[in-house]
Amino acid sequence: xxxxxxxxxxxxxxxxxxxxxxxxxxxxxxxxxxxxxxxxxxxxxxxxxxxxxxxxxxxxxxxxxxxxxxxxxxxxxxxxxxxxxxxxxxxxxxxxxxxxxxxxxxxxxxxxxxxxxxxx
Amino acid sequence: xxxxxxxxxxxxxxxxxxxxxxxxxxxxxxxxxxxxxxxxxxxxxxxxxxxxxxxxxxxxxxxxxxxxxxxxxxxxxxxxxxxxxxxxxxxxxxxxxxxxxxxxxxx
Numbered sequence: 001x002x003x004x005x006x007x008x009x010x011x012x013x014x015x016x017x018x019x020x021x022x023x024x025x026x027x028x029x030x031x032x033x034x035x036x037x038x039x040x041x042x043x044x045x046x047x048x049x050x051x052x053x054x055x056x057x058x059x060x061x062x063x064x065x066x067x068x069x070x071x072x073x074x075x076x077x078x079x080x081x082x083x084x085x086x087x088x089x090x091x092x093x094x095x096x097x098x099x100x101x102x103x104x105x106x107x108x109x110x111x112x113x114x115x116x117x118x119x120x
Numbered sequence: 121x122x123x124x125x126x127x128x129x130x131x132x133x134x135x136x137x138x139x140x141x142x143x144x145x146x147x148x149x150x151x152x153x154x155x156x157x158x159x160x161x162x163x164x165x166x167x168x169x170x171x172x173x174x175x176x177x178x179x180x181x182x183x184x185x186x187x188x189x190x191x192x193x194x195x196x197x198x199x200x201x202x203x204x205x206x207x208x209x210x211x212x213x214x215x216x217x218x219x220x221x222x223x224x225x226x227x
Contacts, residue, residue, distance in 0.1 A: 045156075045164065045207055047216040060215040061121075094163055104170035105211040106154040110163035 002027040004095050004111035012089075012118050018082040022095030022111055029053050029076045033098035035107065036069060036080045038091040046091075050098055051078055085118045092116075122146050122210050126219035132227040139195040141222045143208035148188045152212035155184055155193045158221075159204045167206075168193065198224070 008020035022034070035050040049059035051069040059067050063082070071078040082089060092115050096107035123146035133139050143153065151171040156164035166175045168184035171191060181196040195202055203226055208219040 044220050045209075045218040047209075047218070058214050062215070096163075100169060104152050104154075104173075105216070106166055106169035106175075106209075107156075107164070108166050108169075108175065110165070113163050 002097060002109045004097065004109055006093060006095050006111045006114040008114065008116070010115060010117060012085055012116060013120050014086055014118055015084055018080070018085050018089060018093075018116055018118075020080045020093055020095075020114065020116070022078050022080075024076045024078075024097075029071065029073055029078065033101050033105070034071070034078045035096050035098050037094045037096060037107070038089075039094070039113075040088075040091045048080065048082075048093075087118050090116065090118045121215055122149060122213060122217055124208055124210055124217050124219040126206075126208055126222045128222060129220065130223040130225060132225050133198050134227045135198055135200055137198045139198050139202075139224060141193045141206055141208075141224075143186075143191045143193070143219050145189045145191075145210055145212075149210045149212035151187045152210055153184070153186065153191045154209045154211065155182075156207045156209065157202075157204045158207065164207060195224075 003025045005023045012018045030053045033050045036048040051057045066083045068081040092113040094113045095111040097109040099108045125144045127142045153171045155168040158164040172184045183194050205221045205223045
């Protein structure tokens with residue numbers, strides 16, 4: 001059974017960089033796409049971007065200038081970096097596996113989510 | 121960006137009711153439409169992908185239909201564990217986008 005676990009600071013100061021890591025267990029990070037999604041408190045879901053195990057990425061244009069997603073296949077991990085954060089970036093951040101990329105991408109496995117608060 | 125609009129935003133229903141949630145895309149997305157269920161404090165759970173394909177382990181009371189711009193999620197007989205918020209998502213083109221959610225509450 002594939003499991004994903006987010007880790008990283010729960011509190012980030014305004015203008016600094018948010019950094020999270022997702023560790024994949026129960027399966028290889030290879031041959032799949034992997035994604036980050038966020039959800040502000042009490043609000044809906046926003047797709048941040050995805051990465052292929054080869055390192056190829058695709059980002060949401062609304063965040064593209066501030067986002068970097070990277071992968072470390074040796075550790076079975078992928079990471080999110082979001083720079084110049086503001087209070088609007090306060091959200092629960094989820095990592096997820098993307099399946100069906102050739103016939104209809106969907107998120108079939110999710111991490112439990114981690115709340116990141118942007119505050120001084 | 122493709123806008124996804126769900127209706128209603130919330131509904132009240134009783135156990136055993138048939139529940140229908142609609143999702144409309146701002147342009148045709150073929151069948152690149154997924155449905156997720158989210159309970160408070162939990163990650164979303166995939167129910168339906170590619171508009172009508174069942175995710176493994178999902179009860180058969182859940183079904184999806186539609187193509188193009190109009191899609192439907194149906195719960196044939198609402199169970200106590202189905203009270204939750206439901207989201208549609210398009211993966212026809214990036215940025216992938218979600219509907220605003222439909223909260224199913226107990227009447």
